[in-house]
Amino acid sequence: MFANIALPASDEIVELMARSSKDERPFKVDLSVGIYKDANNNVLLMKAVKAADQQLANAGRNKSYVGSKGDLEYVQLLQELTFANQTVTGYVSGVQTAGGSGGLRAILDLIKLANPEAKIWVSDPTYANHIPTIKAAGLAYQEYPFIDKKTMTLDESGMFKTLEKLGENDVVLLHGSCHNPSGLRLTLRHWQQIAQLAKSKNFLPLIDTAYQGFADGLHEDAAGLITIANTVERLALCVSCSKNFGLYSDRVGAAYILSPTQAEANTAQAQLAIMSKATYWVPPSNGAEIVKTIFKNPELKKLWSDELAEINVKIKAIRAKLCAAFRQYSGGNYFDYILSQEGMFAMLPATEAQMEILRDKYAIYGLNNGRINLASIPEQNIDYLVESILTVTRDDK
Structure with missing residues (x-):
């Protein structure tokens, strides 16, 4: 064999x-x-994470399965953080995933189901796991210019010249903040331009948010996502808690879809859950419980956000x-x-x-x-x- x-x-x-x-x-x-x-x-090991973990242990938490959509209370609380508690146009639905990478794979599988001919555009360079995950999902990919390797600064002209040529069969994978690997910054003006291009050219923005809180602050780092969400009808979003909670090995993440109708959002959520079910059945619960405990306890949430700011x-x-x-x-x-x-x-x-x-x-x-x-x-x-x-x-x- x-x-x-x-x-x-x-x-x-x-x-x-x-x-x-x-x-x-x-x-x-x-x-x-x-x-x-x-x-x-x-x-x-962040202090708030350690305290939340101890609280859960003292409470005698069980190790039962969560549903294929995951803990939807956690999903909602993480959504509120990711969108900086701001209401956006349209309807957002989501599922808990095994890390941000698990969320990305579920979204790519959903894209494959919706449009097998879709092409995923990734920045040159991009996060090391992006292209292998795209390939594993059976989708085509291409790179858009991002870094000028002589000056190590943003290749703004090359990036926008490429995005201007895209259309409805294209998906543009963007880093929510703190680009990995380059550290290059997209300004609010850049995000506004990308949002307008996505609207006029009808390509789908797919945003990978893994470093919220590591640039200008938790709320400030959501500005690009919010700008796009309030401009386009549809976007996809995967979120990781590995970095800003230090929960690397617990694999804590989520996948979200922004849709123009509640019915479409509900269908996308159901499909995302099925996509994940075919890989790991249900997501791991321990890390998500820690994040949820921190979000629901004002003292722990402040302790966490203060420590993240110090980092x-x-x-x-x-x-x-x-x-x-x-x-x-x-x-x-x-x-x-x-x-x-x-x-x-x-x-x-x-x-x-x-x-x-x-x-x-x-x-x-x-x-x-x-x-x-x-x-x-x-x-x-x-x-x-x-x-x-x-x-x-x-x-x-």
Whole structure:
């Protein structure tokens, strides 16, 4: 049965995590996976998450199945957060999913059902799991320009020239805020332009929101989504709680559809539930219960939002210190682009070969495309990190 199957392509991030874990060099800096680490280089367990988890344990929660739509109270509360408690035009329906990636897959399966000829447009570059998930759903994809690799800034002209050519068989996958991997920022003006193009060209916006709260704040980071939702008749949205709650392994997410009628919204919700049922039957409940407990307790919700804001401040401080170190050691301002970005990530102007040199010779682990996770940079390692990067890349700058 399985004798002639080929080995699949390796998952770069998982492979690097394993490789880094075996690297015992004391100066190692692992910036490969998107997690936030505290000053002691430990993955942070947020105080509100710990308290909510303990409350649930004390209450003797059961481990029964949830329905195929998931916990709809959680789904509604997460929707309110994602839309910053603002009412939008149309009807929103949703289901609980196994992380944001599970939500994306359910939405893609729904798109496949609705229009097998649909093409998914992703930014160049995009999150590492986007294209494999699109392929697994049996849909075609194409890339739209996003980053100018010479300046490491937004390729605004290239992006809009491409979007202007799209039509009703196209789906544009957008990052709600804090673009992964580039950290590039779409301004409100950009979102307004995209919204108007989606309306006039009739393409479907599909928004992946995984970093709400890591740019300008929980409410502010919803501005792009709300702008589009109040302009178009239909959009799709997948949401992850991995980053802003630190619930990485609990796989907490949701998928939503905005529709012009309640009947269409209800049908979309029922189909999303069936799409998920064919992969993992029902979603995991533990992480969603934690999120729901935090949302329903004003003290825990404030504790969580305050801690998230503190994390955001710390990441921005690392971004500023990193940029200052690049100025100091390079004698120039090329790396100032880092300050104009947002969220956990930035991209280095490095080739795949140079990223391998950084890993092999300097024990600095980033992705092949140059992505590094700023939220995992120990402050005491900034000088070493910058000097190493410049040593490897300065020949090209």
